[in-house]
Amino acid sequence: MTAVEPQDESPRDVAIVGLGPVGATLANLLGMCGLSVVVIEREKNIHKLPRAVHFDDEVLRVFQTIGVADEVVVNSPFNPGMRFVNNHGHLLLDWPRSPDIGEQLWQTSFHFHQPDLELVLRNALKRFPNVSVITQRQVVAITTLNDGVELTTQHISADNPDTTTIRAKYVVGCDGARSVVRQSMKAEVLDLGFRERWLVVDVLLNENKAELGDYTIQYCDADRPATYVRGPLNRRRWEIAVHDSEDSEKISSGESVWKLLSRWLKPSEATIERVAVYTFHSLLSKQWCGDRLLLAGDSAHQMPPFMGQGMCAGIRDAANLAWKLKACIDGHSSDRLLDTYQAERYPHVRHYIETAIQLGNLINACDSKQALQHVFNQGVGSAKMKTTTPPLGQCMVDNIHAGLLAPQVLLTNQRKIDDEAGYCSVLLLAADFPVDIPPRELLIGSGIFVITSEEQSGVQKLLTRYKSNAIFIRPDRYILGTANTTDELIELIDIAHANGLLALHGKSVA
Numbered sequence: 106m107t108a109v110e111p112q113d114e115s116p117r118d119v120a121i122v123g124l125g126p127v128g129a130t131l132a133n134l135l136g137m138c139g140l141s142v143v144v145i146e147r148e149k150n151i152h153k154l155p156r157a158v159h160f161d162d163e164v165l166r167v168f169q170t171i172g173v174a175d176e177v178v179v180n181s182p183f184n185p186g187m188r189f190v191n192n193h194g195h196l197l198l199d200w201p202r203s204p205d206i207g208e209q210l211w212q213t214s215f216h217f218h219q220p221d222l223e224l225v226l227r228n229a230l231k232r233f234p235n236v237s238v239i240t241q242r243q244v245v246a247i248t249t250l251n252d253g254v255e256l257t258t259q260h261i262s263a264d265n266p267d268t269t270t271i272r273a274k275y276v277v278g279c280d281g282a283r284s285v286v287r288q289s290m291k292a293e294v295l296d297l298g299f300r301e302r303w304l305v306v307d308v309l310l311n312e313n314k315a316e317l318g319d320y321t322i323q324y325c326d327a328d329r330p331a332t333y334v335r336g337p338l339n340r341r342r343w344e345i346a347v348h349d350s351e352d353s354e355k356i357s358s359g360e361s362v363w364k365l366l367s368r369w370l371k372p373s374e375a376t377i378e379r380v381a382v383y384t385f386h387s388l389l390s391k392q393w394c395g396d397r398l399l400l401a402g403d404s405a406h407q408m409p410p411f412m413g414q415g416m417c418a419g420i421r422d423a424a425n426l427a428w429k430l431k432a433c434i435d436g437h438s439s440d441r442l443l444d445t446y447q448a449e450r451y452p453h454v455r456h457y458i459e460t461a462i463q464l465g466n467l468i469n470a471c472d473s474k475q476a477l478q479h480v481f482n483q484g485v486g487s488a489k490m491k492t493t494t495p496p497l498g499q500c501m502v503d504n505i506h507a508g509l510l511a512p513q514v515l516l517t518n519q520r521k522i523d524d525e526a527g528y529c530s531v532l533l534l535a536a537d538f539p540v541d542i543p544p545r546e547l548l549i550g551s552g553i554f555v556i557t558s559e560e561q562s563g564v565q566k567l568l569t570r571y572k573s574n575a576i577f578i579r580p581d582r583y584i585l586g587t588a589n590t591t592d593e594l595i596e597l598i599d600i601a602h603a604n605g606l607l608a609l610h611g612k613s614v615a
């Protein structure tokens with residue numbers, strides 16, 4: 106990790122507050138873009154206690170962009186799905202995941218150990234001399250200046266709490282649920298109404314216990330709802346609802362935990378790695394950006410973990426934001442581009458929060474049959490849930506495909522297109538597209554990865570699927586828009602130009 110002298114006062118392009126999974130992902134993306142970045146993290150070491158245990162293929166594709174997907178996936182077992190069962194063990198709702206490679210060119214769902222992932226992301230930052238990390242300092246004050254932001258940081262040691270200042274053009278608060286950046290923005294928080302205490306128990310099995318299975322099981326038991334999750338190797342997790350009348354400390358005692366686990370495990374079968382009571386929330390900051398301050402990850406939104414999507418949403422924030430910051434800092438777009446960040450991401454993450462709340466209501470329901478009917482309009486036993494990938498909110502282009510997550514093209518040399526393209530815009534073109542569009546060389550010279558259906562059959566498949574002659578894909582892998590005529594494509598390219606999408610050279614690190 107590049108060490109920064111606390112007295113170093115040279116202004117950075119971006120200061121990131123917090124080096125959790127979201128801050129680390131954003132720092133990698135901005136590092137790839139060649140921006141000067143400083144990350145300030147309060148803790149000395151990676152948080153040892155995992156919270157997130159699941160991520161999906163979209164998130165793995167972001168890790169692919171950063172160049173760490175293979176390293177991450179090797180320790181992340183495939184997740185075959187989630188089953189909701191009632192207290193008689195009857196299946197209420199099934200959410201299966203196919204083990205096949207999906208549209209993102211990865212399997213669709215994984216379990217992982219959060220400290221391992223964070224280590225990979227932190228180590229990857231060492232590749233970038235333009236990214237510095239300062240640990241054991243916390244941001245205690247934020248002042249917006251005319252041309253940037255000044256952060257006051259304080260050493261965490263009680264004996265030596267000296268303060269220093271750091272300046273940056275933009276500050277991104279990846280500083281979690283109690284975000285100091287969000288407080289500094291005076292952003293109001295919308296509460297979508299879910300608030301429950303759950304006990305989280307992580308164990309290491311002493312020996313394999315195959316009957317626990319690989320599926321995530323949601324025990325829909327109004328008296329004591331619970332979740333079982335398979336982790337990598339011998340790691341297993343239980344999340345168990347805590348009654349209002351129960352004391353967090355008492356329920357976390359060894360005796361109480363083993364009593365609660367007795368349905369699945371005997372003390373001789375596993376070692377408890379950690380026990381903690383969390384309050385699950387459903388919160389959304391009403392403001393994500395303003396005065397050169399931005400929020401990403403838990404600082405902007407929090408959701409109950411029933412879909413395993415809280416961190417995933419934060420990683421999507423990072424992917425959406427990084428290229429926009431690059432475009433603004435390099436002067437290829439005005440700051441107004443940053444307003445599209447909240448406009449696109451807020452409704453997207455709200456969809457996940459609301460779905461997670463619905464699942465929470467099903468898990469908690471006294472009458473699960475009625476809940477299933479009410480929430481999913483489906484009957485017991487037959488109910489199946491499908492993975493949803495909502496479009497982004499209000500998009501830059503009025504186009505039927507704008508804001509959809511683009512599938513990844515497999516090239517004829519068996520390389521994935523993102524590995525060839527890097528973190529930049531991609532234009533997929535029909536071989537016979539009218540020739541009077543800006544010449545291909547000009548597009549490539551302006552930072553777009555252009556590829557035709559003549560060169561790659563995978564391109565034709567996507568063009569056919571979207572009934573289009575051209576697909577413009579943004580660096581975050583969402584579709585800017587599709588076109589069928591020269592005029593439509595020129596309009597798309599003009600919009601891309603106005604939004605700084607033509608000048609991004611985030612080189613591939615694969």
Ligand SMILES: Cc1cc2nc3c(=O)[nH]c(=O)nc-3n(C[C@H](O)[C@H](O)[C@H](O)COP(=O)(O)OP(=O)(O)OC[C@H]3O[C@@H](n4cnc5c(N)ncnc54)[C@H](O)[C@@H]3O)c2cc1C
Binds near residue numbers: 127
């Ligand atoms: C029980 C549980 C299970 C979950 N399961 C899943 C799951 O399966 N899948 C999933 O996607 N999500 C899951 N989540 C959600 C996920 O854990 C979070 O969304 C994710 O960790 C948030 O990442 P972050 O980087 O935004 O914030 P954090 O991980 O909270 O990181 C914030 C960082 O900022 C630092 N910081 C804070 N304030 C300051 C300051 N003033 N100065 C300097 N540094 C500061 C902190 O030390 C910390 O390192 C789960 C959550 C819980 C509680």
